[in-house]
Amino acid sequence: MGDYKAKLPEYKSLKGISERMLAEHLKLYNGYVAKSNEIVDKLASGTVDLSKSAATYSEFRALKLEQTFNGNGMYLHQFYFENLSDNGGQAEGEVKKEIEKNFGSFEKWKDEFVATGMAGRGWAVLGLNLEDGKLYNLLYDAHNIGGFVTLVPILVLDVFEHAYFIDYGTNRKDYINAYLNLINWSVVRKRLEKAKKMYSIWTS
Structure with a gap:
């Protein structure tokens, strides 16, 4: 029997994301x-x-396709809501060092992440690739279309219109800029630590 359960955030709204926008998003x-x-x-x-x-x-093909579409839709939304906070702050410590090592500088990473969010039709994901241990910004055009199969997500951005249209209309760029101020870097740090442990096991 299916026993998946939604992991709902404690917050009801965020700076730049209205209560109505969040409520509709959580319904999805x-x-x-x-x-x-x-x-x-x-x-x-x-x-x-x-x-x-x-x-x-x-029927079996349809079910297996929708299993990945709905399953990834469930997990990506869970990760998205978990990595948001009104007390987002700034990247620091190990997370910032890893980003700088992989992208040259934090600003270069941010520019590419924003560009990934503008280019994708569904998601922009910063993740660690278990095959080479490197960080990548990858886009997903649908929940089950895009990314590496070996990517462990550490930061997830929803760029489907349903994530921002109520508050921002067609202005996706302003939504992404608001999102950048809401990133819970503590959550990202914990995910990175787990991903690096997974990489160590994967390549052993």
Whole structure:
């Protein structure tokens, strides 16, 4: 049985993200959680005829595709809400050093991250690649289209229109700039520490 549960943030609004915008966004997140559970239950029900599985169309194919779409939609939204805070502050310590090492400077990283957010149709993700231990800014055009399969997300930005249209209309750039002031670098630091441990295990 599907037992996914939404991990809802404690905040109701943020500087630059209204209460209404956040409430509507959380509805979508809850929807991905519900559909992920529904798909898991359907796959476990024994009612899907695996013998009819086909690449052109089959019920099994549709379920497996939507499992990744809804599952990634669930996790990416979870990571997005977790890495936001009104007390975002500035990157420092190990996170800043790793960003500078991989991108040349913090400003170069920020410029590329913003550009990734402007170029992507769904998500911009800063993550650590388990194959080489390097940080990358990667875009996702949909929840299950984009990125490296070996990427561990450490910072997630939602750039689907639903993330900003109520507050910013078509002005995605202003939304991204507001987002940059809301990054919870403490969360990013903890994710980076875990990702580096994973890299050590992956390459051992």
